[in-house]
Each structure stands twice: as structure tokens, then as C-alpha cells.
Amino acid sequence: MLKNFFTDGIDSPQAIQTALEAIRKHLSMEVAYVCRLEENTAVFEAVDAADPDAPIRPGASMSLDDNYCGHILHGRLPQLMPDTSKSELAMSIPFTRTAPVGAHIGVPITSASGETLGMFCCLSPHAQPTLNQRDLEIMQVFADLVGSQIISEIKNDRRLASNRALIEAVLDQxxxxxxxxxxxxxxxxxxxxxxxxxxxxxxxxxxxxxxxxxxxxxxxxxxxxxxxxxxxxxxxxxxxxxxxxxxxxxxxxxxxxxxxxxxxxxxxxxxxxxxxxxxxxxxxxxxxxxxxxxxxxxxxxxxxxxxxxxxxxxxxxxxxxxxxxxxxxxxxxxxxxxxxxxxxxxxxxxxxxxxxxxxxxxxxxxxxxxxxxxxxxxxxxxxxxxxxxxxxxxxxxxxxxxxxxxxxx
Incomplete structure (x- = not known):
């Protein structure tokens, strides 16, 4: 799957979905997802899951305190967690129970200016003791590869939102x-x-x-x-x-x-x-x-x-x-x-x-x-x-x- 991803390239409209499927299967995880960060909220933009009935759905949102994203970004949780049961904080997060999460890898998607705009993550309902630093590095490579497209989409959405606010002000005034x-x-x-x-x-x-x-x-x-x-x-x-x-x-x-x-x-x-x-x-x-x-x-x-x-x-x-x-x-x-x-x-x-x-x-x-x-x-x-x-x-x-x-x- 990794070979196919790098052969097909990252410029197609399905690049993000392809990347999620590729990394999920490579790491033998159940769910891979990209979320964007909006103030104190994580919005699931794209999801690839082995089970079509997985509880994580594109378009769903969750408070940063209720999933792993905010905790990883603030250094309270590590980016690589082969076994979440070994973390008291992880076990206290509602997302651990609802997903459920036994193992998790998450890396930030960062713009050229250093702004963190999203997260690129994989999870498994069961612990994955074999996950290691090399797997984390592969996750980061994928995040960097698709990050430019994700960042472009986020910036475009922001531009549209800004324009909409300007037009609404013109109409109101x-x-x-x-x-x-x-x-x-x-x-x-x-x-x-x-x-x-x-x-x-x-x-x-x-x-x-x-x-x-x-x-x-x-x-x-x-x-x-x-x-x-x-x-x-x-x-x-x-x-x-x-x-x-x-x-x-x-x-x-x-x-x-x-x-x-x-x-x-x-x-x-x-x-x-x-x-x-x-x-x-x-x-x-x-x-x-x-x-x-x-x-x-x-x-x-x-x-x-x-x-x-x-x-x-x-x-x-x-x-x-x-x-x-x-x-x-x-x-x-x-x-x-x-x-x-x-x-x-x-x-x-x-x-x-x-x-x-x-x-x-x-x-x-x-x-x-x-x-x-x-x-x-x-x-x-x-x-x-x-x-x-x-x-x-x-x-x-x-x-x-x-x-x-x-x-x-």
C-alpha cells in the first residue's frame, strides 16, 4: 500500500484519503484520521476505518480536552502511545472509551509559519506493543506529504469565511x-x-x-x-x-x-x-x-x-x-x-x-x-x-x- 501511494503521488483529489488508508494498513491500525483545529475544537476532516461502522465520522467535532489532540500538542501526552492503558491521563479522556483507543499515534500538521492547523493520527482499539519510533517517523513523513494540501484547504476555507463575513457586513450596512x-x-x-x-x-x-x-x-x-x-x-x-x-x-x-x-x-x-x-x-x-x-x-x-x-x-x-x-x-x-x-x-x-x-x-x-x-x-x-x-x-x-x-x- 505504501508503494502504491508513493507511485500514484499526492496531487489527486483522493490524496488525503489514500494516505490515511496507506498508513493505517501499514501500521495494522483500525482507524486513521485527519482533524483540523478550530479554537478549542478538533474537527474530523477525513477518516479511513477498517470497520465502516467505526464511531469516528468525517465532519464530527470534539473538544480538544475530550480527545488526544490538545493533550499531545501541549505535551501532556506523547505522540507515540503503543499502550494507552499505561497512561493515567489517556485513560481519563472520554475519547479513549468512545473510540475506543488502545494504541495511538498522532503528529501535528504545521504551516510554514509554524502554526499548527491539524493532526494526522492513527489508532487501534487494542494495544500495539510493536509500535516504535520508526513508525512515528513514517507518520510524520505522511503528515508532511499531505500537509500542504490540507493546509491549502484550511486556508481556503478561512478565506471564504472571511469573505463571507465581509459580504454580510456589506449587506447589513x-x-x-x-x-x-x-x-x-x-x-x-x-x-x-x-x-x-x-x-x-x-x-x-x-x-x-x-x-x-x-x-x-x-x-x-x-x-x-x-x-x-x-x-x-x-x-x-x-x-x-x-x-x-x-x-x-x-x-x-x-x-x-x-x-x-x-x-x-x-x-x-x-x-x-x-x-x-x-x-x-x-x-x-x-x-x-x-x-x-x-x-x-x-x-x-x-x-x-x-x-x-x-x-x-x-x-x-x-x-x-x-x-x-x-x-x-x-x-x-x-x-x-x-x-x-x-x-x-x-x-x-x-x-x-x-x-x-x-x-x-x-x-x-x-x-x-x-x-x-x-x-x-x-x-x-x-x-x-x-x-x-x-x-x-x-x-x-x-x-x-x-x-x-x-x-x-
Whole structure:
């Protein structure tokens, strides 16, 4: 078994389980386990047992004072115990009776900084007088080999817990606000809509996409998206009745529901839902079914970042959007790049055939604006036309001289 372990390596997902089985069988023990240390608690992360009904189960936890881990780490018990009956302290520990434990070997799993994060252990219900220092050294070798993976998992869990706490604080304190960027009719210079963009006020500073990515990783993505969307929709009362609002939503939030309850009190035709996911969607049928009741309310669908990758094109082909937003990488330097103009022309033809409309994102120069107008792109947004701003400032900007200058007025 030891030979197989070293031959197979330690990089597979089953590395820890394989190591436990290998060392348990090599030492002729009944149970091998890895536990992580959380304050005064030992949590059994992985267990390999000869008896499937062994009382130690993955996910179970126990006070450090009620098992051997804490006592070994504090030097009250040795790492190698061939016969626990010879230790008065060991015999007084509840774990000795419940496991039961007649022999035990346990070595710490320590990070590079010296922090002890867990224990790598073997036990037998019967005394094992033949256990010796060499066996302890083998245990330490195994602990070192799988320790990096265990430590990585522990650190990742800690990072997720920390992120979750940050996201929960953001939600509890409503530490975010919405800014609005105009979407402009390129033939008239009139703002036909505004895209709502989220800005976070909580520390540490992170870009909005990082906040949302961390929220989804922590299982709070849908809650955060819906909270921000609720804030954004408050702008509708201040927008002219013929101007729409565009909000962002990931496929997972759309599929999981909740959006319909937020928008049931507004005019759906004034809302455009932008699909923000840049990864492939595993089941478009499920997503389409989730979008159906929203579309019945009049909500229109936009696909973001067209031309930026395969995922956005798959969204376009599978979801029949009402609007296709050209990625800023396609808009950038379109006045001097024939390939960008050709791809934009192709997407314009596609939009006409599918009765959708095109919005060019990231317009920053007058040359880009002029080229897009000549190509026939109907709508656009970007810093040249208006930067994201608080709603009152955004409305003043679109009503003032800023757009007039952009269109030669």
C-alpha cells in the first residue's frame, strides 16, 4: 500500500484519503484520521476505518480536552502511545472509551509559519506493543506529504469565511450605492436609457466584479445582486417615463428566482436585464424558462460584452436577446481597425435579422463615435457620452451641453 501511494503521488483529489488508508494498513491500525483545529475544537476532516461502522465520522467535532489532540500538542501526552492503558491521563479522556483507543499515534500538521492547523493520527482499539519510533517517523513523513494540501484547504476555507463575513457586513450596512451611465441614441444624442452600476463603499477597496465574485463564492451572490437591484430600481421614479433602466444579473440569480418579486410593482417594459456572466451556461433551457415570466412582464434582455469571447456569443444564439452590447474591446480604435469594423458590421446584420438592437460600449473618442454612427450602430454608451454618476448628476449631464459637444452641437 505504501508503494502504491508513493507511485500514484499526492496531487489527486483522493490524496488525503489514500494516505490515511496507506498508513493505517501499514501500521495494522483500525482507524486513521485527519482533524483540523478550530479554537478549542478538533474537527474530523477525513477518516479511513477498517470497520465502516467505526464511531469516528468525517465532519464530527470534539473538544480538544475530550480527545488526544490538545493533550499531545501541549505535551501532556506523547505522540507515540503503543499502550494507552499505561497512561493515567489517556485513560481519563472520554475519547479513549468512545473510540475506543488502545494504541495511538498522532503528529501535528504545521504551516510554514509554524502554526499548527491539524493532526494526522492513527489508532487501534487494542494495544500495539510493536509500535516504535520508526513508525512515528513514517507518520510524520505522511503528515508532511499531505500537509500542504490540507493546509491549502484550511486556508481556503478561512478565506471564504472571511469573505463571507465581509459580504454580510456589506449587506447589513448597505455599504454600496448605484451610479448611472447614459445609453444614448447615436443619431439624435438623446439619452434613451441608463445602466445602473454598483459602487461599494466598504473597505478594503475591491472592484465591483471582485465583490460580486466573492459574494458568489461565499454563497451570497444572489442576495447581494437582488439587494443592489432593489436599490437601482429606486431610480425609475426619477427617470423620464420614456427612458428605460438597465440592471445587471448573473444567470445563477435569474435561475434561482427572486427578480420577479422585485419588479412586479413597476412597468416591466422600462427595465432591461443584462446578463453579466462571462462563463459558459451549462443549461440554457433552464435559464430560458427562468426568463420567461420576466419577459411576460415586459422585461427586455441584453447580452453584455458581445465580441469579447465564446460565452457571450453562446448567450446571444441561445437566449434571443432584445439588445446586444458590443464589448469595449470591439469599440476601442474601431475608427482605425478594419477587423473591428467588419465584426461590428456582421453583428449589425445579425441584429437586423433577429430584430434586436445594438449598443456600443466604451465610446471614448469622437473618432470612435463618428465611425459607429457611419456603420449604423444605433445606440452607445461610454465616457465620451457620459461617465457613471449619481442619478441627479447623470440626468443634468444628459440634459446639458455634454452630449451636445459630443455630437457637434
Amino acid at each position: 448597505e455599504a454600496y450605492n448605484c451610479v448611472y451611465q447614459p445609453i444614448v441614441d447615436l443619431s439624435t444624442g438623446r439619452a434613451i436609457g441608463f445602466e445602473s452600476l454598483c459602487r461599494f463603499t466598504s473597505e478594503p477597496y475591491r472592484s465591483p466584479d471582485k465583490w460580486f465574485a466573492d459574494a458568489h463564492a461565499a454563497g451570497l451572490g444572489q442576495r447581494l445582486e437582488l439587494a443592489v437591484m432593489t436599490t437601482a430600481l429606486g431610480a425609475l421614479d426619477q427617470l423620464p417615463p420614456d427612458v428605460y433602466l438597465s440592471v445587471n444579473a448573473s444567470p445563477s440569480t435569474i435561475i434561482n428566482g427572486g427578480i420577479e418579486t422585485i419588479i412586479d410593482q413597476i412597468t416591466g417594459s422600462r427595465l432591461v436585464l443584462e446578463v453579466t456572466e462571462h462563463d459558459a451556461v451549462s443549461n440554457y433551457e433552464t435559464l430560458s424558462e427562468a426568463l420567461a415570466p420576466l419577459r411576460k412582464l415586459g422585461v427586455r434582455l441584453a447580452i453584455d460584452d458581445a465580441g469579447a469571447g465564446y460565452a457571450s456569443m453562446s448567450h446571444i444564439l441561445s437566449l434571443a436577446p432584445d439588445a446586444i452590447k458590443l464589448d469595449m474591446s470591439l469599440t476601442r480604435d474601431i475608427d482605425s481597425d478594419a477587423a473591428r469594423r467588419a465584426l461590428t458590421t456582421a453583428l449589425l446584420f445579425f441584429s437586423r435579422e433577429t430584430r434586436s438592437f445594438i449598443i456600443a460600449e466604451g465610446i471614448e473618442t469622437e473618432a470612435e463615435l463618428s465611425t459607429l454612427r457611419l456603420l449604423g450602430v444605433p445606440f452607445g454608451q461610454g465616457y465620451l457620452l457620459g461617465k457613471p454618476a449619481e442619478l441627479s448628476a447623470a440626468l443634468d449631464m444628459t440634459a446639458g451641453a455634454g452630449l451636445a459637444r459630443a455630437f457637434g452641437g
